[in-house]
Amino acid sequence: MVTIPKESWSGKIKEIAFGATDEEGGTRDRKLLLGGETTLPFLAFEGKVSRPAIGMEVIDHVGDDYPHIIIDEIGDVIKDPVAWARACVEVYGADFICLKLLSTNPEEANVSAEDAASLVSTVLAQVKAPLIIQGSGDYDKDARVMELCGDAAKGERCLLARAEQDSYKSIAVAATANGHDVVAFSNIDVNIAKQLNIMLTEFGVPADHIVSDPLMAGIGFGMEYAYSAMERIKLAGLVGDKMLQSPMIADISVAWSAKEAYRVDAKLGDERERAIFWEVASALAALMAGANALILRHPKSVTITRKVVDELTG
Amino acid sequence: MPMTALDIFKLLAKKNCGECGVPTCLAFAMMLANKQTELTKCPYVSPEVVQQLESSASPPMRTVTVGDLEIGGETELFRHEKKFFNETAYAVVIGDDSDNESIVKRAKKLDAMKYERIGIISGVDLIAVEAKGDAQRFSEVVTLVKENSGLPFVLMSDDPQVAEAGLKVVSKAKPLIYAGNANNCAALAKLARQYACPLALYSDDVDELVSLSEIAKSEGADDIVLDLNLGAKPLRDALEWLTILRRLSVKKLFRPLGYPVMLNLHNGMDVETQAIRAAIGTLKYASLIIFGDLDAARLYPLTTLRTNIFTDPQALIQVNPGLYDIGKPNRNSPVIVTSNFSLTYFTVASDVEASKVPARLLVVDTEGLSVMTAFAADKFTPETIAQALKEYKVAEKVDHRKLIIPGMIAMLKMKLEELTGWDVIVGVKDSSALPKYLKELASE
């Protein structure tokens, strides 16, 4: 008889609550638990596994460069972030929404933090799934945007994204003051992931309020770097490094920056099918590397990936 | 762990009798360590020592050659620990029950399903011919496929007579015989030895698979590929077993399962389901995958993922320096300078392509570093750019004398103009702004 080799790890990935229902004093219709596993992804024969959550991206204003394949699928509601978010949850079955406030960027439309906060309020009022609130990446503006949005979403246990090494304080304050979680962003670098976690906890963010975003890359565009960084973080956490035990989130929308995924080219097959599979394959890589939450773009990718997650955790 | 000559020497009889063909045991040990002789030449080694030496001499997972491909030979569970060595091979089935015309068409199509990306050509690797009828038909179809494709073969038949009919046609090309099971294992293993071809073993049960592997080996089949029916098992079980089998071979050095593992997805699943399982199998431990069918829309992302995951983590990925056409540039099209870090190259190339403005990319040898890193490391200098300009004879290919450099290295402009006499235009800082930039440039 073959002896089945089982690993028993001394560490455990932290289980982070995302979204507050009325039980926790919020108004979400569900509370997601990210992480909590005691072994590598989906290896139920040797430990506790966790079910990754699948969310969808909603952008406050969709520009001309947004992939038409997604616009065609989602239709006119894409012009209205509230309606779009509702469709993601009610029609496409997203577990959560990642609302990207890209228009707040001073180099783009420079929408005010007040307007952004009012959008967040409307989304929270009309869509009951847990919410990630993501800034535009402009450090100074994000500080103000996070402050007001964090306030507007008080008690809902949102994820505020993204705290970086050089700019984590304002977002950490916005989160802790209002009971939110923080997404700690570390550009494909295990050491930075650890460092940032240390800085955030020292700054006063409770460890059970941190989700790590090691930056997923799509296939063909550095996926292997991101894959190995995530895998190394997961392994380090399982071995017992407390500062690398946060659940990980992977934003798969980057898969769409590969134009070859959907350029019209008969030799490469149907561009819609190809684009969707490009996104799905990138999502699968993130799952195998240990992602606990995914942010996807195309509704069909969501359906396919959810089915895979069902089969892997079923 | 391979043993050193001294380790081996300690296990020998130390008679220095010379019966092995060399005068001393030490000399014999040295030759063994260098694989220049065979252990069997010494009559005085005990069976235990034979076993010990054999297992230390062979790698944790055997590398199996199918056609001109090597599969298996893996030593790690995680690519960052060293690397994954041999890319998962993709085979697609042709059934011998189709009519000849469709067979020829499909063979040609599969042969052509390959794509070039960052200078790497990747696609369908093998054709799996599946026997549905008798030996004569199988032989005919294998011949037909051979005439219409250059791809190596998997010969799918449980019937030794039918399999042999196929082997007679293509054994020289080292096809994989698929598959030995509880009923036919010994017979197929004999064929594998006789024709010097690799053999796949199939069982739904791991303990039975171990027995099959032992039988096959005792019949002289050394090159084995394992099919634990993971292509048909629930996805969760498949992933668990792929992990278990990899651990057994590389961590536990469990010899009977020290072979590459395959997935057979030719079981009625739709193309999308097959592609999903193949993606997971490529990431996690499958060395060979048989598809019932596969389309370009799935294969292209799959081969991209495969190239990624088998990239050596130690090596920077580079594209060859040179002058690359994007679209169909003419003699007035812009020339854009970038680095030869493949991610940079690819991002820039795809953004230029998105602009629909035909252009040339002058890819400078920055030793695989990105623009800023290369600049900081003095690999992206006016001299290296001027050198590339000369080496790739850009002046002969365009009528203008304008060079667009990345916005981040604007400070090189003056020196570069001095060195080359070209007008240096400082372009955008971020590649994503290229489409807009080039369109504006083109309309001027």
Ligand code: SF4
């Ligand atoms: S035959 Fe064996 S015992 Fe004799 S010299 Fe060779 S190795 Fe030594």
